[in-house]
Amino acid sequence: MGLFSWNWSAADSLPGKECRFYKTLFDGQVQCRLCPRKCIVAEGKRGTCGIRENRGGKLYLITYGKPCSLGVEPIEKAPFFHFMPGHRRLVLATVGCVLRCRFCQNWQISQAEFEKVPYMELSPEQIVAVALKQKVQSICFTFSEPVVFYEYMYDVAKLAHEHGLKTSMVSSGYIEREPLLELLKVLDAVKIDLKGFTEKFYEEMAAADLPPILDTIKTVKKSGKWLEIVNLVVPGHNDDPKDMERMCRWIKENVGADTPVHFTRFFPEYKLKSVPPTPVATLVRAYGIARAAGLRYVYVGNVPGHPMENTSCPRCGKTLIERQGFQVRKNSLKKSGCPYCGEKLRGLW
Numbered sequence: 001m002g003l004f005s006w007n008w009s010a011a012d013s014l015p016g017k018e019c020r021f022y023k024t025l026f027d028g029q030v031q032c033r034l035c036p037r038k039c040i041v042a043e044g045k046r047g048t049c050g051i052r053e054n055r056g057g058k059l060y061l062i063t064y065g066k067p068c069s070l071g072v073e074p075i076e077k078a079p080f081f082h083f084m085p086g087h088r089r090l091v092l093a094t095v096g097c098v099l100r101c102r103f104c105q106n107w108q109i110s111q112a113e114f115e116k117v118p119y120m121e122l123s124p125e126q127i128v129a130v131a132l133k134q135k136v137q138s139i140c141f142t143f144s145e146p147v148v149f150y151e152y153m154y155d156v157a158k159l160a161h162e163h164g165l166k167t168s169m170v171s172s173g174y175i176e177r178e179p180l181l182e183l184l185k186v187l188d189a190v191k192i193d194l195k196g197f198t199e200k201f202y203e204e205m206a207a208a209d210l211p212p213i214l215d216t217i218k219t220v221k222k223s224g225k226w227l228e229i230v231n232l233v234v235p236g237h238n239d240d241p242k243d244m245e246r247m248c249r250w251i252k253e254n255v256g257a258d259t260p261v262h263f264t265r266f267f268p269e270y271k272l273k274s275v276p277p278t279p280v281a282t283l284v285r286a287y288g289i290a291r292a293a294g295l296r297y298v299y300v301g302n303v304p305g306h307p308m309e310n311t312s313c314p315r316c317g318k319t320l321i322e323r324q325g326f327q328v329r330k331n332s333l334k335k336s337g338c339p340y341c342g343e344k345l346r347g348l349w
């Protein structure tokens with residue numbers, strides 16, 4: 001795009017930005033209050049995410065203004081299916097993550113050391129300038145874990161809104177309530193990766209716990225911002241039909257039957273290279289479980305051309321949005337309604 005250049009040197013670049021949510025302790029230590037890990041960070045050290053560093057008793061986000069990923073993609077790739085279908089988004093990420101998912105599909109940046117991944121130097125103003133130049137309709141924070149580059153995301157999102165752009169975040173949902181509420185003021189849509197529905201799965205596969213993520217999902221819904229949920233189905237690890245049924249019932253009872261839920265196909269990656277790709281039949285079974293539990297918008301993902309990528313009217317069953325992979329082939333919605341029976345579909349259309 002000609003507005004930036006790669007940079008390999010962390011030493012002579014922008015100094016980062018002081019974090020917003022942390023507490024000063026004794027002996028120069030600080031406690032980060034951004035995610036449920038609540039790391040206590042000693043002078044000169046970094047938190048678990050690898051990008052929040054204690055410098056002289058103050059906590060700094062060292063990747064502020066230093067994205068390692070920037071590009072333009074369809075919103076369907078998120079996947080967001082009920083958020084302005086077919087629009088182009090600017091995607092943005094820095095290195096770092098709060099989780100340690102053994103099946104991570106973006107481990108090259110989420111689990112990387114900051115100094116080992118090339119990055120660009122782009123201020124929030126420059127990011128928004130790129131977005132406007134590229135004529136995208138939204139900016140999406142994604143790929144690694146946007147929570148860890150919170151201050152950068154917040155400043156970009158705020159500025160994006162001032163320029164008429166929409167904003168979205170794709171996240172694990174591992175974030176404390178106070179920073180989340182603040183962040184939601186500058187986001188339009190949030191997609192949460194609900195990776196499984198047992199404590200055991202989260203502990204063993206992601207080194208995290210489930211309850212804070214469920215709290216995040218409820219908080220996003222309550223805020224009125226658009227919410228979608230994705231579940232990457234990993235064969236033999238989170239594909240127990242009983243757990244899937246419990247998850248779908250929880251979603252319906254806590255955030256409503258109109259919340260879109262995507263079951264996506266796993267491909268062997270990172271520390272689970274020996275696990276085979278998810279059989280399509282497993283995804284179809286998950287779809288059936290979710291529909292039987294009363295969810296109205298259920299999708300199968302990472303299976304290009306599968307009919308369960310389409311959006312159907314929950315009342316008359318007619319296909320309203322046809323997709324092929326990440327492309328929208330046809331959108332028959334009239335404003336937000338079904339042209340056949342008049343049913344209003346939930347989403348940001």
Ligand code: SF4
Pocket residue numbers: 032033034035036037038039046047048049050052097098147148
């Ligand atoms: S954001 Fe990073 S430093 Fe802060 S608590 Fe979470 S893992 Fe620790």
